[in-house]
Amino acid sequence: MTTTGAQEATKERGATARRRLGEGLPPWVERIAVPIVFFVFAALFPFLFSTGSSFIEDCTLALAYTVMALGLNIIVGMAGLLDLGYVAFFAIGAYTIGWLGSGFFSQVNNEEGWHIAVGGFAASLPGIHVNFLLVLVAAIIFTTIAGMLIGLPTLRLRGDYIAIVTLAFGEIIGRIAVNADELKLSSTPIIGGALENTFGADQRLTAGRQGITPVDKVDLPLVDPFTSLNLRQWYWLALALVALVLFVNFRLRDSRLGRAWIALREDEVAAVSMGVPAVKTKLLAYGTGAAFGGMSGAFLGSFNNTVNADQFQFYFSILILGMVILGGLGSIWGVVIGAIALTFINFWLLPDVLNDLPQKVGLDFDATQINFGIYGFLLVIMMIMRPQGLLPERRRKMELTEGAETSDETLYTARA
Amino acid sequence: MSDGDGNGTGILTTEHVTKQFGGLTAVNDVSFVVPEKGIVSIIGPNGAGKTTFFNMLTGFYRPTFGRIVFDGRNITTGRPDRIMKYGMARTFQNIRLFATMSAVENVMVGQNARMRAGLFGSIIRTPGVRKEEKRVLERAHEELEYVGLRRNLHDQLAINLAYGDQRRVEIARALASDPKVLLLDEPTAGMNPQESAQLTEFMRRLRDEKGITIVLIEHDMKVVMGVSEHITVLDHGEKIAEGEPAEVRANPRVVEAYLGKQASEEG
Numbered sequence: 202m203t204t205t206g207a208q209e210a211t212k213e214r215g216a217t218a219r220r221r222l223g224e225g226l227p228p229w230v231e232r233i234a235v236p237i238v239f240f241v242f243a244a245l246f247p248f249l250f251s252t253g254s255s256f257i258e259d260c261t262l263a264l265a266y267t268v269m270a271l272g273l274n275i276i277v278g279m280a281g282l283l284d285l286g287y288v289a290f291f292a293i294g295a296y297t298i299g300w301l302g303s304g305f306f307s308q309v310n311n312e313e314g315w316h317i318a319v320g321g322f323a324a325s326l327p328g329i330h331v332n333f334l335l336v337l338v339a340a341i342i343f344t345t346i347a348g349m350l351i352g353l354p355t356l357r358l359r360g361d362y363i364a365i366v367t368l369a370f371g372e373i374i375g376r377i378a379v380n381a382d383e384l385k386l387s388s389t390p391i392i393g394g395a396l397e398n399t400f401g402a403d404q405r406l407t408a409g410r411q412g413i414t415p416v417d418k419v420d421l422p423l424v425d426p427f428t429s430l431n432l433r434q435w436y437w438l439a440l441a442l443v444a445l446v447l448f449v450n451f452r453l454r455d456s457r458l459g460r461a462w463i464a465l466r467e468d469e470v471a472a473v474s475m476g477v478p479a480v481k482t483k484l485l486a487y488g489t490g491a492a493f494g495g496m497s498g499a500f501l502g503s504f505n506n507t508v509n510a511d512q513f514q515f516y517f518s519i520l521i522l523g524m525v526i527l528g529g530l531g532s533i534w535g536v537v538i539g540a541i542a543l544t545f546i547n548f549w550l551l552p553d554v555l556n557d558l559p560q561k562v563g564l565d566f567d568a569t570q571i572n573f574g575i576y577g578f579l580l581v582i583m584m585i586m587r588p589q590g591l592l593p594e595r596r597r598k599m600e601l602t603e604g605a606e607t608s609d610e611t612l613y614t615a616r617a
Numbered sequence: 618m619s620d621g622d623g624n625g626t627g628i629l630t631t632e633h634v635t636k637q638f639g640g641l642t643a644v645n646d647v648s649f650v651v652p653e654k655g656i657v658s659i660i661g662p663n664g665a666g667k668t669t670f671f672n673m674l675t676g677f678y679r680p681t682f683g684r685i686v687f688d689g690r691n692i693t694t695g696r697p698d699r700i701m702k703y704g705m706a707r708t709f710q711n712i713r714l715f716a717t718m719s720a721v722e723n724v725m726v727g728q729n730a731r732m733r734a735g736l737f738g739s740i741i742r743t744p745g746v747r748k749e750e751k752r753v754l755e756r757a758h759e760e761l762e763y764v765g766l767r768r769n770l771h772d773q774l775a776i777n778l779a780y781g782d783q784r785r786v787e788i789a790r791a792l793a794s795d796p797k798v799l800l801l802d803e804p805t806a807g808m809n810p811q812e813s814a815q816l817t818e819f820m821r822r823l824r825d826e827k828g829i830t831i832v833l834i835e836h837d838m839k840v841v842m843g844v845s846e847h848i849t850v851l852d853h854g855e856k857i858a859e860g861e862p863a864e865v866r867a868n869p870r871v872v873e874a875y876l877g878k879q880a881s882e883e884g
Contacts, residue, residue: 449740456739456746457732457753464715464726471713474675476701476730476794485736595717 232451235534243440247433256549257432261504263544264439265497270524270540271446271533272493277522278531278594279459280486281466283364286351286371287521290344290491292378292513294498296407297340299508302417304328305408308401321426323417333419333503340499341492348491352484359469371518378510382409412509419503427503435504442500443537446493450533453489462486463531516573520547523576527583529590538591546579547572628653628830629674629705629798634683636669636854643669645854646683651798651832656824658833658841660865661851662874667834668710670851671802674832675707676700688797702730706796708787710803710834714775720786721771724757727793760789764819781812792823798830799823805837813837817844842866850874 250257269291276284299305307327309315316324318332331339351370355363384406387397396404407413419427419438427434453459461482464472473479502508520543528539555568568575583590627650636644644666651657659667672678674685676697685693692700706727715723732753734746761771764785770778775786784804791799801820805813817840823829835841841848841862848865850858852874858865865871 452740452742453736456742456750457729457734458736458739460718460722460726461729463718464729467715467717468713470677471709471715472726473697474677474701474707474709475727475790476698477726478696478698489736 247436252431252433257436259549261436261439263541264443265501266544267537267540268442268446268497269494269521270536271450272490273521274525274536276486276490280462285364285368285518288513288517289371289374290494291498292374293344293347294340294495295502295508297343298336298499298502299413301329301331301336303413305413306400336499340495344491344495345488348487349484352487356480375513378407378513381406409510412507414507416503416506529593532592532594535590535592627651630686632684634680637681643854647856649849654828654830655846656831656844657847658845659849665851666854704797706791706794707800712783712787716776719772721757723775723786724760724790724793725753727790728753760793764789800832802834805840813840820844
C-alpha cells in the first residue's frame with residue numbers, strides 16, 4: 202500500500218491536530234517542569250504557616266486524598282473500570298494501622314503487647330505496635346489482595362454492572378466496620394480457641410462507631426516521632442507519598458501495562474484480540490489502584506488518630522470519584538488538581554469560609570449541611586461547561602469532543 | 618487436503634465446526650484447511666456466518682461442536698489473547714482501533730504479547746524494560762512504514778486518521794505481533810477500486826516477503842478472484858462449495874446463493 206497525496210495537505214492536517222491537542226501538556230512540561238515547580242512550592246509552603254495551623258491540616262488531608270484519587274484514577278481513569286466502592290480500600294488500609302498500630306488488641310502477650318521495630322512511647326504500651334513503614338507495606342499487601350478479590354466477580358461484567366458490584370463491595374466493608382464491634386474473635390468457628398488464647402475472650406474485630414483510638418503516631422527512622430503539635434512533619438510525609446504515587450503513575454502510564462489498560466478501556470474486543478490478557482490486566486489495575494488507597498488509609502488512620510467506622514461511608518467513594526472526574530478522568534495532573542480542589546471545598550471553603558453565609562442572608566441552615574447539594578451543583582456545572590475535567594487527559598479530550606465510537610459491544614460478552 | 622493447494626500441510630484446520638446461538642445455527646459443520654503460506658478466502662452472502670466463523674477461529678466464540686487446530690495446537694477452547702500469542706492476528710470488519718491512542722501506540726499494543734515487562738519492572742524501568750520499550754517503538758514505526766503510513770502521521774491519534782490510513786494502522790497492529798496467520802475481515806470495505814487493488818498487491822507482498830498465511834473474508838469479487846488461491850463459500854452457515862477461483866465461479870450453487878435460484882437456472 203503506497204500512499205499518494207499532497208504533502209501540503211498532510212502538514213496542514215498535522216498542524217491542526219497538534220493545535221487541537223494543545224490543551225494537553227507537552228511531555229517535557231509534564232515530566233520535568235510541572236513536578237519541579239509543584240514539589241518545590243509544596244515543600245516550602247508550610248513555612249508560611251505556624252506548625253499547628255489548621256490550614257496545614259487541611260493541606261495534609263488534601264495530599265492524602267490526592268494519593269487516593271490517583272489510585273482510583275488507575276482503576277477508573279486508565280483502565281475504565283467504574284469503581285464506586287473505593288472506600289473499602291481506605292477502610293482496609295485504616296484498619297491495618299488500627300490493628301497493627303494501637304492498643305486495640307490489649308490482651309496480647311499477657312497485656313504487655315507485641316512490638317516490632319517501634320521506639321519511644323509506643324514500645325511500652327499494650328496492644329500490637331508495628332513500625333509505620335511495615336504497617337504501610339502490610340496495608341499495601343492487604344488492599345492489593347482485597348482489590349483483586351473485588352476485581353474477580355467483575356471480570357465478566359461491563360460498565361454499569363461493574364459499578365454496582367464495586368458499590369456493594371464498598372458497602373459490605375463499611376457494614377462490617379460498623380457491626381464487627383459485636384463480633385468476638387473467640388467465637389470464630391474452628392480457630393476461635395486459638396484466637397481466644399491470643400487476644401483474650403472479649404476481643405472484638407473492630408471498635409465500630411466508637412473507633413480505635415488512639416492510633417500510633419508515625420515513627421520513621423532517623424526522624425523524631427511525629428506529634429499532633431507539629432503538623433509540618435505529617436504534611437511532608439503526605440507529600441512524599443504523593444510524589445511516590447505520582448512517580449508510579451507516570452511510569453505505569455507510559456509502559457506496556459499502561460497501554461494495555463488504555464487499550465482495554467478503549468475497546469476490549471480489539472485489546473483482547475491483540476493479545477492483551479483481560480483478566481490479568483484488569484486485576485493489576487484493581488490491585489495497584491487499591492494499594493494506593495490502602496497506603497493513604499494507613500496514613501490517615503494515624504493522622505486522624507482514630508479508625509472509626511463512620512469514616513467508611515458511601516459518600517467517601519463518591520468524594521474521591523468526584524475528585525477524579527473534576528480533574529479529568531485518566532489525567533494524572535488533572536486528578537491532583539481535582540483532589541486538592543475538592544478537599545479544600547469540602548474541608549475549608551464550606552466549613553470555615555462559607556459556613557454561615559446562608560445565615561447571613563437570612564436562611565436557617567449552615568453551608569456544611571448542604572455540602573452534597575453543593576458538590577452536585579458543581580459537578581453539573583462542570584459537566585456542562587467542561588465535561589473533560591479541569592486538566593483533561595489528551596486522549597479523553599478528543600474522545601469527548603470528537604465522539605470516538607466503539608461499536609459491537611456485544612461481541613465479547615457473547616463469548617460466555 | 619483439497620484441491621488448489623500445493624504448499625504442503627495445513628497450518629489452520631477446522632473439523633466439523635458448528636456454532637449454535639440458542640436455536641439458530643450460525644455455522645454448521647464447516648471443515649476447512651488453510652495451507653501454510655496460502656491466501657484463502659471465505660465468501661458468502663450477508664449473514665452466511667463468515668464473521669461468526671472468524672470469531673470462533675480467534676477464540677471469541679467457542680464452537681458448539683467441532684475442533685480447530687492451529688499450528689499443531691488444539692485451540693478450540695482457547696482464549697483470544699492466547700490464540701493471538703500462538704500467532705493468529707486479525708483485523709475487524711468495522712475498524713477497531715484504540716481511538717484515542719496514536720497510530721504508533723496502537724501498533725505497540727499489538728506487540729503486547731511479545732513483551733515481557735511486568736508491573737515492577739515498569740515502575741523501576743529496568744535496563745531490560747527500557748531496551749524493550751525502545752525496540753517496540755522502533756518496530757511499531759517500521760510496521761507503519763511497511764503498510765505505507767507516512768511518518769508524519771505516526772503520532773496522530775488513530776481517530777484523526779483518514780479511513781484508508783486507519784485500515785493500514787489496523788493491519789500494522791496485527792503484523793506487529795509476528796503472526797503466522799493473518800485474518801482479514803472485509804479489509805476493502807469502503808475502499809475505492811484503486812485502493813482495493815493496492816491492498817490486493819499488498820496481501821501478496823505480505824505472503825511473499827513475510828511468509829504470512831492470509832485468510833480473507835471479502836465481498837469484492839475482483840479482490841477475491843484476483844488474490845485467492847483457494848475459496849470456501851458459506852451460505853446459511855454451511856459450506857456449499859470450495860476450490861480454486863475458476864471452479865467456484867462456475868459452481869451453480871454459488872451462483873444460486875449469490876443471485877437466487879432463478880438466476881442460476883437461467884444462467
